[in-house]
Amino acid sequence: MSELENILGINFKKGTKILEATNSSKKVKKGSIFFGLPGVKEHGSKYSEDALNMGASLVVHNDSNAHINNDDIFYIKDLEDRIVNFLNALYDIDISNNNFFGFTGTNGKSSAAYLCHQLLIKFGYESLYVGTLGIQFNQNKFNNTFSTKTTPDIFELFNILNNNKFEDAGNICIEISSHALDQKRVSNIGWFNSTSILNITSDHLDYHKDIASYRDAKFEIYKMHSSIKLIDEDSSKYKDDYDFVQNDEYKLTTISNKNNFSDIFFRITEMSPHKTFFYISVNKPPNVYQNIKKKKYNFSCNLFPEFNIHNLIFSICSIGFDKFEENIINDLSFLNLPKGRCEVIRDIPSNVIIDYAHNPEAIDNFLSSIRDYYKNLVVVFGCGGDRDKSKRTKMLEAAIKSSSKVIFTSDNSRSEDFENIFTDAAQNNNIEDVVKIKDREEAIIHASKILPNNGCLVILGKGHEETQEEKNKTNFFSDHEVINEIYK
Numbered sequence: 001m002s003e004l005e006n007i008l009g010i011n012f013k014k015g016t017k018i019l020e021a022t023n024s025s026k027k028v029k030k031g032s033i034f035f036g037l038p039g040v041k042e043h044g045s046k047y048s049e050d051a052l053n054m055g056a057s058l059v060v061h062n063d064s065n066a067h068i069n070n071d072d073i074f075y076i077k078d079l080e081d082r083i084v085n086f087l088n089a090l091y092d093i094d095i096s097n098n099n100f101f102g103f104t105g106t107n108g109k110s111s112a113a114y115l116c117h118q119l120l121i122k123f124g125y126e127s128l129y130v131g132t133l134g135i136q137f138n139q140n141k142f143n144n145t146f147s148t149k150t151t152p153d154i155f156e157l158f159n160i161l162n163n164n165k166f167e168d169a170g171n172i173c174i175e176i177s178s179h180a181l182d183q184k185r186v187s188n189i190g191w192f193n194s195t196s197i198l199n200i201t202s203d204h205l206d207y208h209k210d211i212a213s214y215r216d217a218k219f220e221i222y223k224m225h226s227s228i229k230l231i232d233e234d235s236s237k238y239k240d241d242y243d244f245v246q247n248d249e250y251k252l253t254t255i256s257n258k259n260n261f262s263d264i265f266f267r268i269t270e271m272s273p274h275k276t277f278f279y280i281s282v283n284k285p286p287n288v289y290q291n292i293k294k295k296k297y298n299f300s301c302n303l304f305p306e307f308n309i310h311n312l313i314f315s316i317c318s319i320g321f322d323k324f325e326e327n328i329i330n331d332l333s334f335l336n337l338p339k340g341r342c343e344v345i346r347d348i349p350s351n352v353i354i355d356y357a358h359n360p361e362a363i364d365n366f367l368s369s370i371r372d373y374y375k376n377l378v379v380v381f382g383c384g385g386d387r388d389k390s391k392r393t394k395m396l397e398a399a400i401k402s403s404s405k406v407i408f409t410s411d412n413s414r415s416e417d418f419e420n421i422f423t424d425a426a427q428n429n430n431i432e433d434v435v436k437i438k439d440r441e442e443a444i445i446h447a448s449k450i451l452p453n454n455g456c457l458v459i460l461g462k463g464h465e466e467t468q469e470e471k472n473k474t475n476f477f478s479d480h481e482v483i484n485e486i487y488k
Contacts, residue, residue: 003089004018004086004089004090007082007085007086007089008060008074008076008079008082008086009076009082010060010074010076012057012058013058013071013072016057016058017031017057018031018032018033018057018058018090019031019032020032020033020090020159021033021034021035021086021087021090021155021158022034022035022155022159023035023036023037023044023153023155024155025044025047025050025051025054028050028051028054028055028056029054029055030055031055031057032051032055032056032057033056033057033058033059033060033090034047034048034051034052034056034058034059034060035059035060035061035079035083035155036048036051036059036060036061036062036063036066037061037062037079037080038062038063040183043061043063043065043066044061044063045061045062045063045066045068046066048061048066048068048070048073049068049070049073052070052072052073056072057072058072058073058074059072059073059074060073060074060075060076060079061073061074061075061076061079062075062076062077062078062079062080063075064077080188083154083188084154084188084189084190087154087155087158090158091158091161091162093158093161093162095157095158095161095189095190096190096191097169097170098161098166098169098170098171098172099169099170099171099172099193100172100174100189100191100192100193101113101116101171101172101173101174101192101193101194101196101318101319102174102176102186102192102194102195102196102221102224102226103116103173103174103175103176103196103198103314103318104175104176104177104178104181104195104196104197104198104218104221105196105197105198105199105200105218106198106199106200106201106359106361106362107198107199107201107307107357107359107361107362107365108198108199108307108308108310108311108314109131109132109175109176109177109198110131110132110133110175110338110341110356111308111311111312111337111338111341111342112196112198112311112312112314112315112318113129113130113131113173113174113175113315114129114131114133114136114173114337114338114341115311115312115315115335115337116173116314116315116318116319117129117136117171117173118334118335118336119315119316119319119332119335120171120173120319121138121139122334123319123323125171126138126166126167126168126170126171127170127171127172127173128160128161128164128166128170128171128172128173129173129174130151130152130157130160130172130173130174130175131150131151131173131174131175132150132175132356132464133338133339133464134146135160135164137164146159146160146163147160149177149179149180149185150175150177150179150180151174151175151176151177151179151180151185151186152185153180153185153186154185154186154188154189157186157189174186176221178214178217178218179217181217181218181220181221182217182220184220186224187223187224189224190224190225191224191225191226192224192225192226193226193227193228193318193319194226194227194228194229194230194317194318194319195221195222195224195226195228195229195230196221196229196230196231196314196318197218197219197221197222197230197231197232197235198232198310198311198314199232199234199235200214200215200218200234200235200238201359201360201361201362215238218235219238219239219241219242219245222242222244222245222248222252223244226250227250227286227287227288228250228253228286228288228289228317228318229245229248229250229251229252229253229286230252230253230255230264230314230317230318231252231253231254231255232254232255232256232310233254233255233256233258233259233262236252236254239252250286250287253284253285253286253317255310255313255314255317257306257310260281261283262283263283263284263285264280264281264282264283264284264285264313264317265280265281265283266278266279266280266281266309266310266313267279267281268306268309271304271305271306271309272304272373273304273344273370273373274302274304275300275301275302276300276301276302276303276304276309277298277299277300277329278298278299278301278309279296279297279298279299280296280297280299280313280316280317281295281296282294282295282296282297282321288320289320289321292320292321295321295326296326297321297324297325297326297330298328298329298330299316299324299329299330299331299332300329300330300331300332300333301331301332301333301335302333302335302336303332303335303337303342304342304344304370305342305366305369305370305373306369307365307366307369308337308341308342312332312335338463338464339463339464339480340354340355340356340462340463340464340465340479340480341355341356341463341464342355342366342370343355343463345480345483345487348483348487349487350448350451350457350487351374351451351454351455351456351457352448352456352457352458352459352483352487353370353456353457353458353459354459354463354479354480354483355458355459355460355463356460356461356462356463356464357381357460357461358384358395358411358460358461358462359391359395360391360394360395360397360398361398363381363395363398363399363460364398364401364402366458366460367379367398367399367401367402367403367458368401368402370456370458371402371403373456374454374455374456375452375453375454375455376403376404376405376451376452376454376455376456377402377403377404377455377456377458378403378404378405378406378407378447378450378451378452378455378456378457378458379399379402379403379405379406379407379447379458379459379460380406380407380409380440380443380444380447380457380458380459380460381395381399381406381407381408381409381411381459381460381461382408382409382410382411382413382421382440382461383395383396383411383421383424383425384411384412384413384414384461385412385413385414385415385416385421385469386414386415386416387414389424392421392424392425393424393425393426393427393428393429395425396408396425396426396429396431396434397428397429399460400429400430400431400433400434403433403458404433404452404455405433405434405435405447405450406433406434406435407434407435407437407443407444407446407447408422408425408434408435408436408437408443409436409437409438409439409440409442409443409444410438410439410440410443410468410470411440411461411462412462412468412469412470413469413470413471414469414470414472415471415472418438422436440468440477440479440482441477441482444457444459444479444482444483444486445482445486447459448483448486448487459479459483462477462479463479465477465478466478
């Protein structure tokens with residue numbers, strides 16, 4: 001038997017060739033092996049014969065209720081326990097040789113993972129960013145062809161690693177969404193160098209149904225073995241609810257900018273849209289970093305506003321302090337935020353910021369963080385269709401609170417009517433200073449025309465995205481392109 005046959009415990013037909021593995025029937029190609037596994041709504045075994053018709057060499061599944069009479073379809077009871085060993089052998093990759101840095105949170109995980117990625121590259125290590133923006137191997141261009149999800153499943157992750165070869169042990173900075181944690185997409189990885197919860201507010205309740213279930217999903221990140229477990233102080237109050245956190249030999253390390261006695265304390269000493277200074281005091285580090293206990297490190301960077309420094313703190317603490325010095329200001333001016341994350345558009349005559357904020361807490365946090373730096377804020381944003389309707393009125397409330405004018409527009413209306421979305425958002429809000437413009441391009445142009453001197457145009461919700469979904473059609477649309485056209 002071949003190594004692959006041994007791992008699965010089955011005999012392949014003579015001449016069977018396996019070139020890649022997938023658990024999605026939509027990704028089956030000639031020479032694939034299709035893994036029929038439990039899905040959110042149905043079992044993948046349902047697509048076994050479809051996979052064969054699309055060119056799969058064979059199918060394996062773990063559905064005890066599926067009785068499929070086909071010599072190329074195999075039932076394996078403990079299939080999920082065999083997946084990683086099979087993928088390691090198929091792609092000649094030992095995933096355990098890599099260093100994983102995992103970030104979850106309602107807001108900030110893209111920035112934290114991307115900042116971590118940049119730090120590792122600066123210090124001379126190979127690194128791979130995986131998340132909402134797609135993937136970036138070292139300093140190559142972003143690639144979003146491997147997965148449409150924030151967090152790829154284990155099959156997609158191996159495909160990514162197979163196409164982006166590390167010379168030695170690699171570093172993987174990965175965003176982990178609440179959906180991915182609930183669906184255990186990355187539970188097979190085994191070991192993380194660090195796992196972080198940046199914050200927990202309300203989001204994705206259309207999927208999780210209530211905030212308690214959403215929080216439960218976030219805390220699943222600590223079920224993955226890691227020697228560094230970081231959490232912000234506001235979220236740490238829930239840790240006693242989870243036995244697997246309390247009983248783990250690697251305890252949570254709490255990060256705060258409010259409590260001087262937290263495990264790790266940071267303070268911003270100076271901030272502007274162009275330069276920020278801060279320090280980190282390490283009171284009680286994770287066990288693996290005991291040599292830095294009671295040490296203080298000073299930093300400067302070009303990031304703004306405060307929540308991005310919060311994200312950066314998690315990135316720094318995830319990789320450790322070996323590359324930083326105590327008695328100097330460590331210069332981090334090489335760091336950049338991901339496209340569409342608090343992105344101040346440079347070299348134009350007006351103040352324009354594009355950000356991905358798309359839930360009430362993110363909008364409130366973002367606008368309240370920048371409003372003191374500009375005379376007036378003119379905010380363009382919308383609410384997604386076919387998603388959690390309960391947050392729409394809160395999103396508009398947050399936008400009204402911190403702005404002089406709000407332009408409410410489309411943001412992936414999907415199958416919903418724009419007027420109905422606006423009606424939901426307007427409930428219980430004073431919309432005297434709200435202008436409704438369905439066409440997003442027209443909304444941005446209108447906002448640029450009414451922008452006062454020393455004001456700032458803030459465009460929220462889509463960030464880096466370059467598509468707009470309306471009436472179940474996906475069309476190209478970029479906030480950046482509209483701004484370029486206005487100010488070219």
